[in-house]
Amino acid sequence: MDNAIIIGAGPAGLTAAVTCAEKGLDVVVIDEYMRAGGRLLGQLYEEPNGNWWNGIKESTKLYKKAVDLGVNFHLNTAVNNIENSNGIWTIYTERETFHTPSLLLATGAAEAPVPVPGWTLPGVMSVGAAQVMTNVHRVKPGERGVIIGVNVLSAAIAMELQLAGVEVASLTLPKTNQMTQDAGKPKEVLDSLLHVSHMAPSPFVRYGSKLMKNDFMKKLGVNFYPKKGVKMWDIPIQLRKAVTKIYGEDEVEGVTLATINADGEVVSGSEEHIPVDFVCIAGGLYPLAELAAVAGCPFYLVEELGGYVPLHNERMESPLEGLYVAGNITGIEGAKVAAAQGRTAGLSMAHHAGMDELDGEIKNSIEWTEQTRDNAHIQFHPEIETGRKKILQQWDAYQSNKKRSVVSNSRGGIT
Amino acid sequence: MTRRILDHPILGKMEDNNYVSFTFNQKGYKGLENESLAAALLANGIRTLRHHEESGSPRGIYCNIGHCYECRVSVDGQQGIRACLTPVKEGMTVESDGQLPSSKRR
Ligand SMILES: Cc1cc2nc3c(=O)[nH]c(=O)nc-3n(C[C@H](O)[C@H](O)[C@H](O)COP(=O)(O)OP(=O)(O)OC[C@H]3O[C@@H](n4cnc5c(N)ncnc54)[C@H](O)[C@@H]3O)c2cc1C
Ligand code: FES
Numbered sequence: 371m372d373n374a375i376i377i378g379a380g381p382a383g384l385t386a387a388v389t390c391a392e393k394g395l396d397v398v399v400i401d402e403y404m405r406a407g408g409r410l411l412g413q414l415y416e417e418p419n420g421n422w423w424n425g426i427k428e429s430t431k432l433y434k435k436a437v438d439l440g441v442n443f444h445l446n447t448a449v450n451n452i453e454n455s456n457g458i459w460t461i462y463t464e465r466e467t468f469h470t471p472s473l474l475l476a477t478g479a480a481e482a483p484v485p486v487p488g489w490t491l492p493g494v495m496s497v498g499a500a501q502v503m504t505n506v507h508r509v510k511p512g513e514r515g516v517i518i519g520v521n522v523l524s525a526a527i528a529m530e531l532q533l534a535g536v537e538v539a540s541l542t543l544p545k546t547n548q549m550t551q552d553a554g555k556p557k558e559v560l561d562s563l564l565h566v567s568h569m570a571p572s573p574f575v576r577y578g579s580k581l582m583k584n585d586f587m588k589k590l591g592v593n594f595y596p597k598k599g600v601k602m603w604d605i606p607i608q609l610r611k612a613v614t615k616i617y618g619e620d621e622v623e624g625v626t627l628a629t630i631n632a633d634g635e636v637v638s639g640s641e642e643h644i645p646v647d648f649v650c651i652a653g654g655l656y657p658l659a660e661l662a663a664v665a666g667c668p669f670y671l672v673e674e675l676g677g678y679v680p681l682h683n684e685r686m687e688s689p690l691e692g693l694y695v696a697g698n699i700t701g702i703e704g705a706k707v708a709a710a711q712g713r714t715a716g717l718s719m720a721h722h723a724g725m726d727e728l729d730g731e732i733k734n735s736i737e738w739t740e741q742t743r744d745n746a747h748i749q750f751h752p753e754i755e756t757g758r759k760k761i762l763q764q765w766d767a768y769q770s771n772k773k774r775s776v777v778s779n780s781r782g783g784i785t
Numbered sequence: 786m787t788r789r790i791l792d793h794p795i796l797g798k799m800e801d802n803n804y805v806s807f808t809f810n811q812k813g814y815k816g817l818e819n820e821s822l823a824a825a826l827l828a829n830g831i832r833t834l835r836h837h838e839e840s841g842s843p844r845g846i847y848c849n850i851g852h853c854y855e856c857r858v859s860v861d862g863q864q865g866i867r868a869c870l871t872p873v874k875e876g877m878t879v880e881s882d883g884q885l886p887s888s889k890r891r
Binding site for chain 2: 402403404409414422424426446448480481483490491492493494495496498499500502503504505507508509510511533534535620621658
């Protein structure tokens with residue numbers, strides 16, 4: 371039996387592990403990837419102060435710290451199921467079974483797919499896949515590619531590809547269909563891009579965002595948006611074009627690109643072929659919360675957090691005894707926020723293990739998370755704060771319902 | 786031809802240089818010890834990891850982090866292994882998974 375088990379060795383899980391170990395707990399971390407760091411590994415961008423955020427370095431630092439504190443790592447180990455009985459969590463992996471009274475789920479996020487015709491061809495991959503190949507494995511996803519889907523992540527990764535000498539022929543939209551929905555509409559995309567404009571050296575996007583505060587101006591922005599697109603870091607961003615098809619015999623050979631109107635409809639006869647040897651699809655991120663569902667944790671759909679998230683409070687406690695959540699499983703945000711949440715979870719777990727007088731530290735850690743959120747360089751949803759409030763309201767509602775049902779149940783018992 | 790990014794303006798020079806030998810569909814390749822099979826194969830110019838069980842259409846990696854199961858291969862006789870999560874080791878025998886002889890020939 372271990373005092374604390376953490377599933378996921380991303381920034382949230384690693385920080386929680388360090389925190390628990392510092393408080394004297396025996397900690398086990400389980401991750402299916404072969405290296406600790408989670409999605410932090412592939413991150414690489416320049417911060418406003420001119421420093422480079424190097425995910426590999428940050429991951430190594432956290433991992434070493436955890437190992438030095440005696441944290442036990444089981445990498446290359448996928449967790450298939452978790453179960454609680456009599457206050458003890460059992461964790462089933464491909465290899466061994468683990469037991470603990472205190473379990474943290476820090477499984478992060480996954481990328482939503484966007485099915486574009488031809489997307490199963492070898493050479494088509496998620497934009498995160500290209501990030502990991504390029505920055506972690508140092509293998510080029512290809513020589514020249516197109517990125518389908520314009521959002522914060524794809525814009526950041528386009529730049530990372532270019533930095534590594536991989537040509538990005540275009541950052542563009544998918545053709546609209548039932549599945550792509552807003553991701554294929556220039557107006558909605560422009561809307562979502564306004565809050566990343568500070569990352570863009572392109573004056574059009576930067577100054578444009580201040581101009582386009584209201585819907586009317588945005589519509590104008592799309593209508594006047596040059597057909598050839600604008601360039602960000604020398605990469606053409608084409609919001610007036612969409613990929614209608616990815617083609618190739620046995621592998622990707624190119625994409626068919628067409629001009630679209632402001633509502634995303636293809637202008638017939640405008641199709642052209644762009645030869646590329648890889649294609650990235652950027653469908654956005656959603657919380658990877660399967661294990662919390664398996665455990666029976668209540669879920670809520672909060673758009674601002676990226677999808678369905680397990681119910682939790684500010685202390686990163688779930689309503690299930692001894693079950694904690696931290697990082698992107700609770701909502702899509704950057705690595706620094708995930709790490710801050712991991713610290714809070716670690717402290718809550720130490721508290722659960724019987725350590726007293728942690729309330730002050732927990733409170734500070736919650737405040738630190740909020741500060742980190744306010745100062746975040748990358749934000750995946752402009753209304754993240756609203757989303758955080760919504761889930762806390764759900765928590766309060768759930769707790770008071772529970773109290774009420776306990777009261778009515780006990781009354782029922784008397785009569 | 787090399788698809789590796791040996792020098793990177795921010796990440797610097799690649800430090801690993803411990804190459805190991807493995808086979809994929811009976812052909813010999815070299816990869817860096819402990820890099821993922823998916824990365825090692827791509828560095829050798831190989832994108833197609835298997836053919837779809839029914840349609841026979843070629844498939845390669847999609848997510849590269851273990852979520853989609855598109856990259857299933859057999860490793861040393863064990864089926865259903867995700868190439869993006871499996872570190873390359875000396876002498877590994879890797880084969881395409883779920884590839885029906887008929888779809889292979891066509
Ligand atoms: C593809 C991708 C790219 C991203 N790129 C960026 C970026 O460039 N910049 C940015 O700020 N944010 C990025 N993010 C957001 C990212 O999620 C956060 O920055 C941060 O890494 C979240 O930390 P975390 O600890 O919550 O989860 P993660 O870092 O995702 O770590 C979760 C870990 O859990 C493991 N895991 C999941 N399920 C299981 C299981 N069943 N069994 C065992 N192990 C499991 C995973 O292998 C992973 O290592 C990206 C997210 C994704 C999915
Ligand atoms: S590429 Fe998705 S699981 Fe391997």
